[in-house]
Amino acid sequence: MKAGFWGTIDAHSPASVGVITDHDSITYGKLLSYVESWQHTLTVAGYRPLIALSMENSISAIACYLACLRLAYPVIIFNPALGVQGRQLLAQRLNPNIWVEGEQLTERHVSPVSTHQDLAVLLTTSGSTGGGKYVALSYQNLHSNATAICQYLPIVSSDIALCTMPLSYSYGLSVLNTHLLKGAAIRLTQTTVMDKAFWTLLTQTPVTSMSGVPSFYEMLLRLRFTRNTLPALRYFTQAGGKLAENYIHTLADYADNSQKGFYVMYGQTEATARMAYLPPEKLKRKPGSIGQAIPGGKFTLLNKDGGLISTANEVGELIYEGDNVMLGYCEDHADLSTLAARPFLATGDLAYQDEDGDFYLCGRLKRIIKLFGERLNLDGLESLFAQQGIQAKATGEDNLLILACESGSKRRAQALLDEWVSCPPRAKVLIEVSDWPLLANGKPNYQALLEQGKG
Helix, strand or coil: CCCCHHHCHHHCCCCCEEEECCCCEEEHHHHHHHHHHHHHHHCCCCCCCCEEEECCCCHHHHHHHHHHHHHCCCEEEECCCCCHHHHHHHHHHHCCCEEEECCEEEECCCCCCCCCCCEEEEEECCCCCCCCCEEEEEHHHHHHHHHHHHHHCCCCCCCEEEECCCCCCHHHHHHHHHHHHHCCEEEECCCCCCCHHHHHHHHHCCCCEEEECHHHHHHHHHCCHHHCCCCCCCEEEECCCCCCHHHHHHHHHHHHHCCCEEEEEECCHHHCCCCEEECHHHCCCCCCEEEEECCCCEEEEECCCCCECCCCCCCEEEEEECCCCCCEEECCHHHCCCCCCCCCEEEEEEEEECCCCCEEEEEECCCEEEECCEEEEHHHHHHHHHHCCCCEEEEEECCEEEEEEECCCHHHHHHHHHHHCCCCHHHEEEEEECCCCECCCCCECHHHHHHHHHC
16 A cells, blocks of 8 residues: 555655664665565465564664555554563454564464454554553554644654654654655654763754653753754654643743744544644743644534533533544454444543633543542642642542652642642552653553552
8 A cells, every 4th residue: 555655755865864773774765675675575465464563663663664554464563662471462362463573574373364454553552561452543544644743843854853752652653654754854762861872862963853752851851951052953842741831831932042843732542643733832822732633633522411512711521533533442353353434532631722722631531539529630630739840640549649749849749738638648648759650652650650659
């Protein structure tokens, strides 16, 4: 299947660099040859195989991914950090025909696995554990979302985009897809912001854009990122969760003072990657907003009875419509053939819109616990602490609240917690952490905090 960004890489200048890693790089001309080699290796006669691909941040994995798309072979993308038990669970549940890790291809079986004809990619919702559901994305999902993102981000063919996120994560994958669409280069790195090599890369390579989740930018700011001029950097983007407003203000000021653009975005794997963005010119006025839907998308709000909310500042569940909405969830291989295009996505996020039509998230439907009959919005509680300059993460279960705060802020956090949350002392636990436990995609690991708090 050649429709889409995966089928047009031969239209880009063959001499232009497409992918750069910590160890090597490849031009679009050589990348195309590598993809065609993978197509030859993967091709089987008589049926459409299901591929399981360890999506390393490598040229080989990217070439294999593109080959699967060009052959119209559905591919399960999984994190290379997936453990033995997780791999066994994936193999058992989805029963892939072919398993690919690095350059190694293993044919597991030749029995056809019945799959929906539009199924392109399966992404896990559970990071590196192997549990949870899989999100099924179509070819239209992938290409339409990449196209929409390129309509609001100023990506050009001469760009070099820095990506530290796993390509097995929908945000990281979307950075790859959009730059392949535009014929630009993506700079992958295994270094982290704690490594000297990362800062050498950032300051000595002509990186023109970079993307990251909240924890990435929080750490950058701790390490005085804004002291760097970075003349080549044109813009940077943030998604993957809510970044505290004081950080957004700091980054917006830096962007303004250094003539760069800063885009705050909102998305979910179930919508392929992006659903909304806030343009740089609105950041200082609306640091808590996710903006409006991406080109081709639409938001609505529903109240608890399923009725449409048409007034400003009224909270309801955020509903999204667009060509990037998934085909559905898969628990096991029996679900692969029963998928169907969905007209909308119930995001599970609570939100409201202002008089200008810009949207604001204010919590998750499922991020609510009950403390002795009283409902408590965990995201809202985190926001209250952030407004007081305290970084805190809230988790828990009914009749047990666990709040984690950064080292050095426990006394203030305890006083505020006692002021804001009224319940028996045994029902609220405050723990102090030096480093947030994170999932493979950089988001907070609330389960680890829950277990730590329960002791």
